[in-house]
Every structure is written in C-alpha cells, then in structure tokens.
Amino acid sequence: MEKLKELPGGICAPRGFKAGGVRAGIKAGASKRDLALVYSDRPCSSAAVFTRNRVQAASVIVSREHLKKSGGRIRALIANSGNANACTGETGLAAARRMAALGAEKLALRPEECAVASTGVIGVPLPLPLIEAAMDELAASLCTGADGALAALEAIMTTDTRKKQGALQCTLPRAHDIRIGAMTKGSGMIHPSMATMICLITTDAALSPAMLDRALRRAVDRSFNRLTVDGDMSTNDMVLIMAGGAAENEPIETEGEAYEVFAGALETLCVKLARAMARDGEGASRLITVTVAGAASEADAAVLARSVAGSSLVKAACFGADANWGRVLCALGYAGIPFDPAAAAISFKSAEGSIPVCRDGASLPFSEAEAKKILSRDEIEILIDLNGRRAGQAESFSGGSEGAGSGSAGPGSASAWGCDLSFEYVKINGDYRS
C-alpha cells in the first residue's frame, strides 16, 4: 500500500477519459447541471455492482443488460439526476434504453457499450425529450482534466452537499504508474448493501474484465457495503468501473503482485469515498466510524459494526454528543451475531482524545464533560472490543480505521461508517418531492 499518491482531477485523472455535464432541465427550479456523460477514448474492460433491492430502477436493469451483452466492455456512461426512472414500468425501461442509445450514438459506440444511471425522485416518468434536446450540448461539453470531471460530478448530485471525488496513483511491478479516479453521489437512502449511490470509477490500468470484477467486489464489500445513513436500500445503486489501459501496463489477467497493488489502491479509494458519503449523509453533522475487534471473522465484525452505525438511537445520541454507550451494546445485541456481552469493552474517540466507557459489559466511571467534548467533534469513533478483558482493550486499536487484529480473542475486525441523525435529516426527507 506504500507509494499511493493522491491526485487531483477525479475521474479524469486516469489518462484516456473525458467527462462533461450540462443542464437539461430535469431538476426542477435551480440552474443546476443534471445530465452527465463520461467516455473512454479506448475500448475498456468494465465491471459493476448493482443494488440488491427487488425493486430495480430501469437504469439498473439496462446497465446490467449492457454489461453482459458487451462482455464487460462498457466504455461510456450517461447519467442524470432529478429523476430516478424507478417504478416507471415498461415506459421507463424503454426510456432508459433510449437514453443509453442517445449517448452511444453521439460517441459512435454500440448501445451496449454505454451504461446509464439515474437518481432522484421515484415513480415519475423520465422526461426524455429534455435529454434528447440536450445531447448536442452534452457531447460538446466532454473534455479531459478536472473541469470535465467536476461538471459530470455536479450533474449527478441530488441532496449531496459536498463534491465527493478522488484519484490515486500507484506503481505496479516493473515501474508502471497507473491511476484510478472516482466520483460518487449519495447522501440519503443509504444502507448496506449500497445506497442511493452512483459511483463511477475510471482507471488507465489494463485488466481483464474478470480481474476487474474481482477487485471491484472486494473493494465495494469493504467500503460502500459498510456504509449506512438511514437503513434504506435504494432502487438505483450502481458502482461502475471502466479500465481503459492507457497506462500500457502488462494486462492484469491473474492474481499476483500487480493485482494486489491495484486492488489495494482501489479499496483505499473506495473507503475514502464511502467515508465522504457518510460525512455527507443527509442532515449529518458528524461522521461516525464504528470499529469492532475480537469477532469470529471479518464478516461477523462488519455485521456488528453496521448494526451500531445503523441504530437510530445511537445516531441520535451522537447528534446530542451523548455518551450513551448502553445503546451501542444494545445495537450489538440485536445484530444476530453470537458474542458475550459480559466481555465487551467500548470506548469513544475523536481528535479530542479517547475515553473508555464500558468494560466487561458494564459501566466504567468516566467524566461526562470529557465524553461530551470528545463526541462534539465532527468526526468520532466508536471502538468496540468483544474481548475487552485483556488489558488496555480498546486502546489497542490501530488508529481505529481497520481495527485491532493483533491481540484480539477473535481474529475478525471491521469498520463501518455512518452519521448522526439530526433535525435536518427529518426536514430534508419530510418534504423531498415538494
């Protein structure tokens, strides 16, 4: 993981990609961009992960079809905000197909080489004529560099308040520098697995579709699937990666050192964006990282951590900077994973310091004032050790990001990310459509 270097430029940081975004008029009111296009000037390997909700948006159905039909060779994405094109029946499906075809036509691609994504209100027909009318301008807006990436990102945002993008460079064996860039939107209806999120990842590395798929699934499992804002799994979730190969590395077609470097960098970027999404959760005032150590497996630890991060009562307590650790233990208790509550230890941590509040499943004496100070920061950690009986307990976490590992009873540790539950969340969601 050494030698990761952050880059500017988001999805246009990798060589060979162009992006653009315009206003088509799908989003009511404001003069905001709402239609995005991203294009690789080379053929790509591609892979994607979609929502597991049984109700799936037309864009999800069509993109899955195109991924399959092209044999993992998607090289463009057309995406809109302001309308999810979900629960819109056969008409919606036809609209999504038409939207992909419009993008493909402008780029001289086959329709199945173009994926489509939509986000916004559910159940309202997609205003296709607005998209058709904007296609010339959209194609003309394509450009390399940071401006193109930013225009595309702005065009997929809904209630997002921050621009969530990033890019990394890393070095494969034989000194090949490759780049990975990503942009994501999503701040409400966010829950494992996935979210109302659209995430597009670009890379100039060369990989086979199969290895790209494997690396993507691993990264998503350890990032976006550990994210929860409100417990609602969306109809529109999609993470798409396109690998164009402009870096001209020897194509990664098997596991090995090059795959590991690539997959590790991809995971790092996805975790960064997942954290950014939690921080930008609807109405959020704090980013909450929940880390569980001492579980039987990483998978068990992830379920426990997500249960805590998803608890309305824990989230509301964090909003109030209230060190109500009993709610943390309670949320562990209903996660459906066996553990011994009488051995659990809990600490709260932030840039203000850390404070152990529970050991052996029971209260430790602690200063409420100090706890409040720690919990008042905009980034807080809840550290849980399922075998806190060994000395030092939660203090032994390695920075709180991926948990302890060494010294745990069980070998499993994992983090999940969420945010507090605020007045603002209710305000945003009590009147989203109006």
Place this chain on the structure above:
Amino acid sequence: MEKLKELPGGICAPRGFKAGGVRAGIKAGASKRDLALVYSDRPCSSAAVFTRNRVQAASVIVSREHLKKSGGRIRALIANSGNANACTGETGLAAARRMAALGAEKLALRPEECAVASTGVIGVPLPLPLIEAAMDELAASLCTGADGALAALEAIMTTDTRKKQGALQCTLPRAHDIRIGAMTKGSGMIHPSMATMICLITTDAALSPAMLDRALRRAVDRSFNRLTVDGDMSTNDMVLIMAGGAAENEPIETEGEAYEVFAGALETLCVKLARAMARDGEGASRLITVTVAGAASEADAAVLARSVAGSSLVKAACFGADANWGRVLCALGYAGIPFDPAAAAISFKSAEGSIPVCRDGASLPFSEAEAKKILSRDEIEILIDLNGRRAGQAESFSGGSEGAGSGSAGPGSASAWGCDLSFEYVKINGDYRS
C-alpha cells in the same frame, strides 16, 4: 369475536388483582411515580415473552428464571422506571434478585412467584436503597379498581406521553364472563420483535400455564411483534400475563372453543395496545398502519408490512404528509421476500378518504393536494396489494386492519404499525440521559 365488551380499570378490571405505584426517587427531577407493584390474591398461571436481544437486562434474566422455577406460577410483578438495570453486570443481577425478593416478602410469596421489570437508562447501577426505602409505602398503595391500575401504569412510564391500558370482557361457552386487562409502556427503542416495552396482562380466566403461553405467543406475534418505532430492539422487553382464575370458569387446558374465545380476545387487546404504542412513538405525530395483501403467507405479509413501517424515508415522508409511494415500493423491495414489483398496487387512506397512487408498480395520476389532505390526519393507512392487477385492488381491503384475504393472489395478509419520524424524535433521543 362478537360479544367483546370494553371495560374501564385496566389491569384491575379482572377480578382478584391489586395494583399500586409510588415515587421512590429513581427518576431524576420530577415528582413522578417510578415503582409499581401488581399482585394476584390467588395463585396464578403465568406466561411471558422476552426480548431476543443478546444483551439482556437483569430483570429479564431474573424474570425468566422465576417463571421457570415457579413452573409458570408468577403472581406478582414489581417494576421500576428511570433505570433499565441493563449492562450492569453481576451487581445488576443481584439487584434484580433482591428487588424481586423485596416484593415477594411484602406479599408473603416465594421469591420465584414475583417477576421484576425495569425500564429507563442503560448502564447505570440500580439504586436499590431507594427501592428498599419505598417498599412499605408501595405495599400500602395496593388497591383494587382503576386507581391502583393507573398508579402502577404511571410508575412504569418513561418518555410515554399517553397512558396505554385497556380491558375487555368476553363470554366463554357456558356463559362464563371472563375479563382481561393490560397496561403497557414503551415509545422509543421499539422494533420487532418487541420493544423497550413492558406489558403486563391480567385475567381472571382460569387456564393452564401451557395454554396461556400458547395464547400469549399468538397474540404477541400479531400485535407487539408487528410494531416498529425506530428499529432498535431493546434489552428489557417483556410481556407477562397472569391468570388468577377468579372467574371460576372450567380451566382451559386444551384447544377448543373456550381457548379460541380467550385467545381471540387477548389478541384484540394486544393489537389495541400495540396501536396505542405506535401512536405514542417517540416524537410521533401520526399512527401509520401498513397492510399488505396478496403475499404467499401471513408471515411474508408481516415482514413486508414491517419493512415499510420501519423505513426512515417512509416515516419522514409521512411526517411531511408527502405521498412518496416510491419509498413504499422501495422498502418492500429490500424486505427479503420475493414478489413481483410490476404487479404491486398502493393506496393511502385516512378518515379524509382514500387515494390509489400506484398500480402495476408504476404511478397513477393523482391529486397531490388531495393526497396531502389524506396524509395530514393523525391516523393514516398504507394499503399494499401485491397483486393489484385485479380490478378494484387496494379498495378491496376489509377496513385496512387485517387486509383483504378474499380475492388476493397470495392468501397472506397482515398489518404492521408504526409512526412518523419527526424533529421531536431526534430531540428526545439526542439528549435522553442528560
């Protein structure tokens, strides 16, 4: 189910029960009652259902022990509010045992004939000396009639804003009138299965512990287990029923007509209280009844209905009286139960009327103004028919309480109850301990 008659008097409506409540000083601040005692002047059959959270309060552990040790012969309950005695380790367990022993001593019972319940903040040691000091006054407060029932009910309330109790009379074969009374507390940390709820049910019917247990489980499954306020399953949930037999009916020891009449009346009373709990959900401004028809089974319908009732986004939309039916379909989609979204129909209903908003999984044209009027009432229904293709669809619900049945594709229908998500919920839970 005919011949059910509502009675005043709550848990003291059945003959042979006394109840009382006093202020012991466990609840900070106010001069509120916080210690309750309920006593049957006859030996009882008893049964109980407890939380399935792996983290269990001391009172739950001790009451389960006593139920078993007495062979289903609990005849008294001592309960406190202001402190959950959960996550309090061995000391907490000893305190719960001592609390039960104190109650039993005053009533000249064996300790295992006394159950114990606690509700309030988690992780703080139970102030046993306050309880000991209040025991004389508590025992002296026991009385028959509505006053005793009310004093006990007040003493178990926490963030509850309404007094939730009820009583019914029904007639068994051979013209035996029997009575069932119940009181319950709970308004936050409420989720299937169960809730931070304490529910005590009394009856003067004579039943064996085994038949009482069977009737209780059926009633709880169709009432409290279909209730969700915030997705958090508590450490302290308990529903206890005591049957004293003062009605002098022939004891119900097998299934048959008498059992059915009793079990039906018990279910009716539990549903009434579950609805009262949803209406009194923390911060709630509306009671939401979600009814699903056309599922493969009642159990499937119940899971689907609870998923909708538990969705933060649906709840926030209801707070805003926003007819955002797409969120309803979305919440059905992640419930984990197979169904065809393209066949689903959705209506909203209240005392203002009813409005179909979705058919065949897609939008119907409807008046937003009319929908807002319907959703602005304090009691609203979301009616879902999984096979809405047949004419009339959601209109065919039988009053919305237990769903359609006749005419459905699948035979399964069920209702779940919840409430909206309001600013007030966040306020209450952002600073509960302070």
